[in-house]
Amino acid sequence: MVHNHDLENILKINGFKITPTRLAILKVFSHDCEPINAEFIFKKLKKEKVNIVTIYRTLTSFENVGILKHVDLQKDSAYYELSGHHHHHIICTDCGMVEGFEVCDIDNLTDKVLKNSNKFNIITKHSLELFGLCKKCVIK
Amino acid sequence: MVHNHDLENILKINGFKITPTRLAILKVFSHDCEPINAEFIFKKLKKEKVNIVTIYRTLTSFENVGILKHVDLQKDSAYYELSGHHHHHIICTDCGMVEGFEVCDIDNLTDKVLKNSNKFNIITKHSLELFGLCKKCVIK
DNA sequence: ATGTCAAATGCAAATGATTTGCAATCAAAA
DNA sequence: TTTTGATTGCAAATCATTTGCATTTGACAT
Numbered sequence: 637m638v639h640n641h642d643l644e645n646i647l648k649i650n651g652f653k654i655t656p657t658r659l660a661i662l663k664v665f666s667h668d669c670e671p672i673n674a675e676f677i678f679k680k681l682k683k684e685k686v687n688i689v690t691i692y693r694t695l696t697s698f699e700n701v702g703i704l705k706h707v708d709l710q711k712d713s714a715y716y717e718l719s720g721h722h723h724h725h726i727i728c729t730d731c732g733m734v735e736g737f738e739v740c741d742i743d744n745l746t747d748k749v750l751k752n753s754n755k756f757n758i759i760t761k762h763s764l765e766l767f768g769l770c771k772k773c774v775i776k
Numbered sequence: 777m778v779h780n781h782d783l784e785n786i787l788k789i790n791g792f793k794i795t796p797t798r799l800a801i802l803k804v805f806s807h808d809c810e811p812i813n814a815e816f817i818f819k820k821l822k823k824e825k826v827n828i829v830t831i832y833r834t835l836t837s838f839e840n841v842g843i844l845k846h847v848d849l850q851k852d853s854a855y856y857e858l859s860g861h862h863h864h865h866i867i868c869t870d871c872g873m874v875e876g877f878e879v880c881d882i883d884n885l886t887d888k889v890l891k892n893s894n895k896f897n898i899i900t901k902h903s904l905e906l907f908g909l910c911k912k913c914v915i916k
Numbered sequence: 917a918t919g920t921c922a923a924a925t926g927c928a929a930a931t932g933a934t935t936t937g938c939a940a941t942c943a944a945a946a
Numbered sequence: 947t948t949t950t951g952a953t954t955g956c957a958a959a960t961c962a963t964t965t966g967c968a969t970t971t972g973a974c975a976t
């Protein structure tokens with residue numbers, strides 16, 4: 637269970653002012669472990685009447701300081717998740733279901749790639765997502 | 777050097793009618809090995825006065841049959857490349873420069889991941905791109 | 917506690933990539 | 947050459963996201 641106190645700390649540490657909107661958005665992320673988009677947060681916060689523009693701005697600023705990570709699900713909008721532990725996703729191309737996985741030997745890959753590259757010597761991030769059909773959609 | 781004859785064959789094989797526009801678009805791809813977007817093709821074909829809507833439609837239909845592959849460079853528009861040999865890219869987050877690389881142990885990864893997954897057993901495709909700073913941009 | 921001020925938010929409008937509807941044109945099969 | 951469905955162009959629509967600007971508010975100093 638995540639306490640409000642923890643969320644406030646996240647904001648403080650990153651130099652943000654503590655506002656109800658930011659706390660609410662952080663809370664949505666701490667509830668839903670899967671990557672979510674602005675629209676999803678907007679709907680979750682219907683009662684709080686948070687403007688979607690504010691959500692977009694918050695997502696961007698949270699990503700800038702590293703609170704959030706942008707996840708590329710090859711969907712029509714931008715998805716984010718808390719950047720806690722390093723992991724990737726499998727996405728069902730039929731129903732959109734997302735499952736996380738930890739396996740990722742990126743350091744090894746990066747080493748090999750940089751050894752063969754004459755244009756790059758610094759890698760700062762990477763994308764790695766698998767796409768397939770979930771067991772339910774295979775049957776269809 | 778790619779001959780017109782080869783390009784026509786690609787269209788024929790995939791059940792497309794042979795049109796000047798499609799040949800021109802294919803030719804752009806055969807010249808530029810790096811992933812390109814609709815706007816780039818549009819500019820390259822200024823003389824031919826190809827409508828950008830047609831380019832979008834062509835890109836989509838080419839991707840559907842597998843002539844083209846959508847590459848996720850995390851830029852603002854959709855980039856495509858000929859789906860010939862399997863490879864990935866390093867993208868400079870500063871200047872946007874793109875370099876390809878072949879190293880990719882995806883089968884091994886897929887096996888491990890599916891072994892641990894209870895929701896998926898079929899992977900159809902994957903994304904894997906590295907992001908960093910090219911040697912020129914590191915200096916800046 | 918209160919005033920101050922930059923930061924945060926809301927609202928309306930703009931942006932920019934991509935899509936859609938529809939009419940005109942064209943490639944390819946008969 | 948005729949026919950017909952596919953292809954293209956043009957204008958307008960869409961949809962996620964961004965921007966400008968006025969208003970509000972959190973945090974710090976008084």
